[in-house]
Amino acid sequence: MRPRRILGWVLAAVVLVGGACGGSGGEKKQSGSAAAPLVGLFKIDGGQCSAAGVTSGSSFRMINPGGKLGEGPFISNGDSPCGDKTYSPMFPGSDGGLRTGVYQPEVSSPFDSGGNGATEILAKGTPFFAVRFAVATNQKDPQTSANTTIPTIEVKDGKLSGNLSAFAASWNNQHFNQGSPKPDGTNPGLTAGPTGTYDAATKKFTLEWSSQIVGGPFNNFTGVWHFEGTFQPKS
């Protein structure tokens, strides 16, 4: 009886191990249709204003504390050129847009004498309540001093996802992490995304994420970022 029982256990173990191996083969199969990293430049189109707000291109909006994604209430920016001042159009900086696989850090003196954000690599400074804000992706987040993840965007079935924890805004001598997820990997409040669409044929993309400010004067306000344009793979 005992040798038979041992044989039974051995067979069971073989079946289990075999099953596990089979499982990993399935994952490999799945990995064929898994999210593919998009490494390169997400070249952004400048925001185009209308009476209704930004109708095309890239823009920024900010939700008041207690608001909801997609519903607001959004704060109005007196320096927005749009009819609907809850939209602030954004324009490409010297790099042309957001790079994945590398950081686009803020410059060593991130503010000019007027408190305007001085970094214009990813995007040009955006006038916001009389002061321009700048954006950057930093290895060390200037607000929290936490280490971030290098920006990544993946595509699966035309849908974008990724990690933009390194994304930060600087305005009026203040830093605000605007990543999603946050550098510590969490998604507080309305922090969500990035999500979006990608057309492999035309390389056109839309990329959106929201990031709730944690700490500082605008604690619990949420930045909503909308980038659109054309992806240029890293050559």
Added chain:
Amino acid sequence: MTVSDFDMAAQRRLEEARTNVATRKKADTAAAGRRGPMVAVLVIGVGLLAAPFIFQMLFFDNRAPKGGVMINEFRPYMTDARITKFDGFMDLINRAEQSFKTDLRPQVAAAPKNPAQQAALASVDDWASKWEGQAGIHADMTGILRDVRRNLDNYKAVDNLPPFKLFPFFFIMPGLIIAGLAWASLRRMRRGVGAGGLGKALLVMGVGLIAAPFIFQMMGGENRAFQGNSMINDFKPIMTNARVTAVQGYFPVMGLAEGQIRNQLVPLAKASSPGAGSGAVNEWSRQWPAISSEFAQFLGVMSDNLDNFAAVKALPPFALFPFFFILPGLMVVGLTVASRRQTRSS
């Protein structure tokens, strides 16, 4: 020796043993009476040692270090010069609002406007209505500044105390020493010896505890504990999530109005009257980036310290702290003296 001789000897030994036991019992009872006050001193020492943990000064809520962080972060703003600067900003914005109503608005209202200009006027009117009145932005913010100014001396007094993060150790260290001395004294007493030098050391510790609040001017001098108590009480209505969120909400209203005046209304008024846009309105626009930066930083400190303030608020009232030293000190002195007297009398 006969059997009866043995019986008598045994009887004698038994009686001697009984007498010894009774004497020892009596001596033990007397010694326990002498040790009583010293046991109480030991309990006070352990109590002092435990106090920072019971009050969560250390561990759990870590209230003492949080209080220290709050005091440090508020330091740049708790000066007369800084509050005077903020008062100046509020005065400038108030003058700009008055100037908008009396000078700019009539000109703009009379001029033909496009939808953007119409929307701008509505935004600025909205700000003006929210700015004025008993519950308006101006009254609320100047009220906060007034409360802060009233507490500048109180803050200074608290800031002159030893660092908050050291406070738990002002209980732990004397607690440890007193408990250790009392424990050693008890061991000596058990051997039938008085506390000796240990008793004197306990007296010194007791006197030190009594003196500490006066040395640190918690009582007497700057009366720092009582001034800290006043400050905490005055800041209770300000340092709440609801109040800070309300002040956060003022910024978009003020900022939008400033932007609309600068980008839409002043150019509109200037189209018909080149001299339009009064000094106060223009000065507000010129200074707004600095004003918003300064206020934003102050608001950031308030917002970031809500939890720290709540931790400090959860401590026993500051005004009681001197007595947390004085009362144990008095008890240690009194009990040690009592113990020494009992030892001498026995």
